[in-house]
Amino acid sequence: MQETVHVIGAGLAGCEAAYQITKRGYNVKLYEMKPEKHSAAHKSDDFAELVCSNSLKSNIITNACGLLKEEMRLLDSLIIKAADECKVPAGAALAVDRDKFSAYITEQITNNDNIEIIKGEVTQFDVNEPTIIATGPLTSDGLISFLGTLNIEKINFYDAAAPILEKDSIDMNIVYFGARYDKGDPDYINCPMDETQYNAFYNELIDAKTAPLHEFETVNVFEGCMPIEVMAKRGPKTLLFGPLRPVGLIDKRTGVKAHAVVQLRQDNLPGSLYNIVGFQTNLTFSEQKRVFSMIPGLENAEFVRYGVMHRNTYINGPKTLKSDFSMKDKPNVYFAGQITGVEGYVESAASGLLAGINIARRLSGKLPLELSNRTMLGALSGYVGNFSGSDYQPMNANFGIIEPLNERIKDKKQRYEVLANRALDEIKDLNEPNII
Ligand SMILES: Cc1cc2nc3c(=O)[nH]c(=O)nc-3n(C[C@H](O)[C@H](O)[C@H](O)COP(=O)(O)OP(=O)(O)OC[C@H]3O[C@@H](n4cnc5c(N)ncnc54)[C@H](O)[C@@H]3O)c2cc1C
Numbered sequence: 001m002q003e004t005v006h007v008i009g010a011g012l013a014g015c016e017a018a019y020q021i022t023k024r025g026y027n028v029k030l031y032e033m034k035p036e037k038h039s040a041a042h043k044s045d046d047f048a049e050l051v052c053s054n055s056l057k058s059n060i061i062t063n064a065c066g067l068l069k070e071e072m073r074l075l076d077s078l079i080i081k082a083a084d085e086c087k088v089p090a091g092a093a094l095a096v097d098r099d100k101f102s103a104y105i106t107e108q109i110t111n112n113d114n115i116e117i118i119k120g121e122v123t124q125f126d127v128n129e130p131t132i133i134a135t136g137p138l139t140s141d142g143l144i145s146f147l148g149t150l151n152i153e154k155i156n157f158y159d160a161a162a163p164i165l166e167k168d169s170i171d172m173n174i175v176y177f178g179a180r181y182d183k184g185d186p187d188y189i190n191c192p193m194d195e196t197q198y199n200a201f202y203n204e205l206i207d208a209k210t211a212p213l214h215e216f217e218t219v220n221v222f223e224g225c226m227p228i229e230v231m232a233k234r235g236p237k238t239l240l241f242g243p244l245r246p247v248g249l250i251d252k253r254t255g256v257k258a259h260a261v262v263q264l265r266q267d268n269l270p271g272s273l274y275n276i277v278g279f280q281t282n283l284t285f286s287e288q289k290r291v292f293s294m295i296p297g298l299e300n301a302e303f304v305r306y307g308v309m310h311r312n313t314y315i316n317g318p319k320t321l322k323s324d325f326s327m328k329d330k331p332n333v334y335f336a337g338q339i340t341g342v343e344g345y346v347e348s349a350a351s352g353l354l355a356g357i358n359i360a361r362r363l364s365g366k367l368p369l370e371l372s373n374r375t376m377l378g379a380l381s382g383y384v385g386n387f388s389g390s391d392y393q394p395m396n397a398n399f400g401i402i403e404p405l406n407e408r409i410k411d412k413k414q415r416y417e418v419l420a421n422r423a424l425d426e427i428k429d430l431n432e433p434n435i436i
Contacts, residue, residue: 133333
């Protein structure tokens with residue numbers, strides 16, 4: 001009888017891992033606690049739910065996340081295939097219709113004859129069976145407790161989501177469509193603010209009421225997903241260099257460059273919903289309505305989802321895992337996704353891809369596929385398994401973790417292009433059946 005891998009969690013990492021395992025001839029039992037139980041951020045009953053932004057970030061290879069996506073495309077990633085199929089206009093970014101995206105993946109997984117879906121929360125598992133834990137940053141408390149009994153160290157931080165609005169409720173006489181520096185299609189809705197409007201908005205934002213966070217006395221917030229009100233408190237100019245930066249945005253109707261610009265990105269394929277870019281927040285819902293309605297054009301905006309903030313959990317990757325995502329002291333158990341300390345939708349799916357390939361290779365008696373630090377996927381998995389500092393923090397794809405070039409190329413774009421092509425050549429060379 002063919003061996004079975006247990007994959008716990010049907011999120012981005014779990015679905016990608018399950019797909020990669022079945023491609024290599026093994027069966028999967030995929031465990032998912034939805035619809036019986038939802039985390040505080042998960043709302044839909046489908047698999048691979050995007051809990052906040054609908055953007056999988058840049059699609060160009062000179063961007064770190066764009067390179068990671070291209071590497072994953074070459075490795076036949078289910079998640080990137082789904083994103084390509086379900087994309088919505090978003091300039092150089094790969095943004096998706098979140099419902100179509102999840103439905104596409106759910107259908108692919110459900111119709112896969114080698115995947116058995118088991119609904120319900122998992123609170124323990126057999127460490128001697130081939131298993132991947134892909135339960136994400138909001139892993140249920142029951143399973144977290146069980147991981148504690150295996151002496152796995154967990155770390156917490158806070159992460160927040162941004163609100164989504166109905167397009168019909170936006171005042172299109174005030175806002176305008178455009179792309180920064182006119183790069184790509186003019187897909188973003190821009191809400192221009194003059195200095196008086198910005199100052200009024202800023203003063204309300206920094207004093208607005210936030211929702212209480214009970215679990216910890218000190219709140220460790222992830223820099224890459226900082227609530228807008230926390231960022232604002234760093235000083236009146238911080239937002240002007242961050243999510244409200246006006247550079248490269250001219251209102252063609254007036255020729256005016258605004259003091260600040262809030263951007264909205266399309267959130268679904270019909271274009272009826274837009275999210276506020278960079279506005280992840282922990283303000284109370286009534287304060288979000290009050291303060292964000294001060295943004296020009298959003299005076300009567302209808303919020304279909306308010307922003308929320310959640311505690312995220314990840315394990316101490318380098319203490320627990322090897323860079324093939326298997327446990328150092330329990331070789332049948334692998335981890336994948338954000339719970340390993342990679343950060344982001346694409347990064348989570350990427351680790352699922354590599355964990356899936358590697359558990360299948362283990363079952364066939366092959367050595368793990370260890371990609372070099374010259375690839376983005378190899379650099380990320382290397383970070384998880386080999387980080388040697390004392391403060392292990394979640395990591396996005398970025399060029400800083402990639403092995404530098406021998407030659408010095410001063411121009412950043414040119415340098416990234418050479419790094420990206422070197423990475424893609426290495427991945428292309430793997431595409432021989434006897435290697436993966
Ligand atoms: C509030 C919030 C906002 C975020 N915003 C962004 C963003 O805008 N952009 C971005 O790139 N990243 C964002 N992230 C980070 C991260 O990319 C996502 O959380 C991503 O979904 C992680 O993928 P994953 O597969 O590891 O986990 P998930 O996609 O969360 O999947 C885990 C699955 O496991 C299930 N599960 C959990 N516990 C159990 C159990 N005990 N038994 C069975 N099933 C279980 C869950 O129901 C879920 O379906 C955000 C995270 C959070 C929490």
